[in-house]
Amino acid sequence: MKAYFLSDLHLGAPYFTDSKEAEKRVVSFLDEIKDDAEVIYLLGDILDYWYEYRYVVPRGFVRFFGKLAELADKGIRIVWFIGNHDIWIFDYLPSELGIEVVDGSLVEEIDGKIFFMTHGDGIGRLKPSFRFLRGLFRNKACQKAFSAIHPRWTVPFAYSWSRHSRKIEGPSEEDAARMMDNITSFAKDYRKNDSRVNYFVFGHLHLLKEFNISPDCEVVVLGEWISMFSYGVWDGIRFELRRYCHGC
Numbered sequence: 001m002k003a004y005f006l007s008d009l010h011l012g013a014p015y016f017t018d019s020k021e022a023e024k025r026v027v028s029f030l031d032e033i034k035d036d037a038e039v040i041y042l043l044g045d046i047l048d049y050w051y052e053y054r055y056v057v058p059r060g061f062v063r064f065f066g067k068l069a070e071l072a073d074k075g076i077r078i079v080w081f082i083g084n085h086d087i088w089i090f091d092y093l094p095s096e097l098g099i100e101v102v103d104g105s106l107v108e109e110i111d112g113k114i115f116f117m118t119h120g121d122g123i124g125r126l127k128p129s130f131r132f133l134r135g136l137f138r139n140k141a142c143q144k145a146f147s148a149i150h151p152r153w154t155v156p157f158a159y160s161w162s163r164h165s166r167k168i169e170g171p172s173e174e175d176a177a178r179m180m181d182n183i184t185s186f187a188k189d190y191r192k193n194d195s196r197v198n199y200f201v202f203g204h205l206h207l208l209k210e211f212n213i214s215p216d217c218e219v220v221v222l223g224e225w226i227s228m229f230s231y232g233v234w235d236g237i238r239f240e241l242r243r244y245c246h247g248c
């Protein structure tokens, strides 16, 4: 039985030329892994925008949600980490799909190795503007005020925001280097207090990376599902990064 790790699907993002195709690709991936997956970790930014109101939820993602529910019903554990795009998951997705939602990080032993997992947007030195927005988006009073505005205005606003804030090509070279520094020094510092961790797994960077910070500890960055379709798999012996080829 295996553990799978994927992040940054950004389903519903306005920059997909074919949103249905993007959704079908991940659904077909989930279908292919359902017989040997024991646990699936979704490391954030799974949906490009999502806001759960108390009585209604946004449209879309029916095939994807259906597949997650099917796998959860089969007994596969599904853990969804909140990213900086899918912050506003409250009680609907966990109860409807039967998944666990994690806001922050999780340290778990999987088949004898210790994994530290988080989306990665809150790690290290943040740009002041990003830190401000991150606080605003997570503020309960702001969430309440936002949810009182009719979605007719907030949903198009969120999608136009997304179109501007994340380019399809991923972060600039400078941003990528800064974020890589952030997670590398975070992992090294973390290991000083807890040297048991064997794998630090991050999403968010839209880069596909795997490197050692000590002989028994690796940092893994999972890539994305906009053009890489990458994921990690741990079978109890090896951790591997792979790329999914739909229809191959």
Ligand SMILES: [Mn+2]
Pocket: 044, 045, 083, 084, 085, 119, 121, 203, 204, 205
């Ligand atoms: Mn992100």
